[in-house]
Amino acid sequence: MNAPKALRTPGDLAAAKLIGRDQLRSLEQVAARYAVSITPALTELIDPADQFDPIARQFIPDTRELVIAPEESPDPIGDDAHSPVEGIVHRYPDRALLKLVNVCAVYCRFCFRREVVGPGQGALSPSVLDNALDYIRRSPQIWEIILTGGDPLVLSARRLKHIVTRLSTIAHVKVIRVHTRLPVAAPEKITPTLVRALRVRDKATFVVLHTNHPRELSAKVRAACARFIDAGIPMLSQSVLLRGVNDDAETLGALMRKLVESRIKPYYLHHADLAPGTAHLRTGIAEGQALMRELHGRTSGLCQPAYVLDIPGGFGKSPIGPNYLSADCSVVEDFNGRRHAYAAACSSAGKNTAVSNS
Numbered sequence: 001m002n003a004p005k006a007l008r009t010p011g012d013l014a015a016a017k018l019i020g021r022d023q024l025r026s027l028e029q030v031a032a033r034y035a036v037s038i039t040p041a042l043t044e045l046i047d048p049a050d051q052f053d054p055i056a057r058q059f060i061p062d063t064r065e066l067v068i069a070p071e072e073s074p075d076p077i078g079d080d081a082h083s084p085v086e087g088i089v090h091r092y093p094d095r096a097l098l099k100l101v102n103v104c105a106v107y108c109r110f111c112f113r114r115e116v117v118g119p120g121q122g123a124l125s126p127s128v129l130d131n132a133l134d135y136i137r138r139s140p141q142i143w144e145i146i147l148t149g150g151d152p153l154v155l156s157a158r159r160l161k162h163i164v165t166r167l168s169t170i171a172h173v174k175v176i177r178v179h180t181r182l183p184v185a186a187p188e189k190i191t192p193t194l195v196r197a198l199r200v201r202d203k204a205t206f207v208v209l210h211t212n213h214p215r216e217l218s219a220k221v222r223a224a225c226a227r228f229i230d231a232g233i234p235m236l237s238q239s240v241l242l243r244g245v246n247d248d249a250e251t252l253g254a255l256m257r258k259l260v261e262s263r264i265k266p267y268y269l270h271h272a273d274l275a276p277g278t279a280h281l282r283t284g285i286a287e288g289q290a291l292m293r294e295l296h297g298r299t300s301g302l303c304q305p306a307y308v309l310d311i312p313g314g315f316g317k318s319p320i321g322p323n324y325l326s327a328d329c330s331v332v333e334d335f336n337g338r339r340h341a342y343a344a345a346c347s348s349a350g351k352n353t354a355v356s357n358s
């Protein structure tokens, strides 16, 4: 029997009963614009009888994707403005992205790089990769390299090993961080060989898992993540706040707890970027802040990600609250929402005062 394959067209989705035949024509228009792929591991998690299924919502195309809001942009976080050479985004002084590939195992409907990722987009050519690595070598301020794409882990273990080994020869690069959705999309692909490919002497390697709903963390996915962690590669997580997927405190709390139980530290909760055709999946920032307050009130500090916004135009990420301290530092709010006076001033009167020993 043939192994199940990813669903890549509206026809595949209809055959799998994830959409109705009557939706075929309209969703083909969406698929012509934005790539579609749902792996067998994620297809298994979808309940076709539930029209509000949070996994389906992340991957099944929707005609609303063809409605572009005026504030949306094809390059919502300004990658292009900070790309000194092809394959590199150098936004912050001490770290740079190395975008190895523009292909993913699954295509998320909210993707902020949806205009550039998709089948056939391929990986960096050898000469472009050489040039990107040269840029890193010539930039001694780069302390951390973030391997991204697309999903860098769709590359073969051999190719990843080759790239990581070349990075390991650059003395000023101390940390290699890999951003991936592959452990969720295809946990069987996180093999011991792939895990070994990412480990390199004298550099700290971190893997950041992209995951948005607690149901994504199946036993197989947690076992795949354990292969990284048991090999000495710590894991962090990053999630996107999405309407109808995780925009309630119970789901968000369950996701963060399940991550921590799997030895994965929640790192970022992204406010959804202004990617084209994604307004139906975006919440308001005030809703996000209210959810973060609830999370703070009901879950351990280990379960708290930073709620961040990538500022449109390429100005980087900023934490966007909520804020628990008044502007003049006179009132601070506790985890139950009760407000307390704080007597000391915002800045210390003794700051920079020399200590006299006489």
Ligand code: SF4
Binding pocket: 103, 104, 106, 107, 108, 110, 111, 112, 113, 114, 117, 149, 150, 151, 181, 210
């Ligand atoms: S895995 Fe990441 S890069 Fe790929 S489609 Fe999803 S959000 Fe975009």
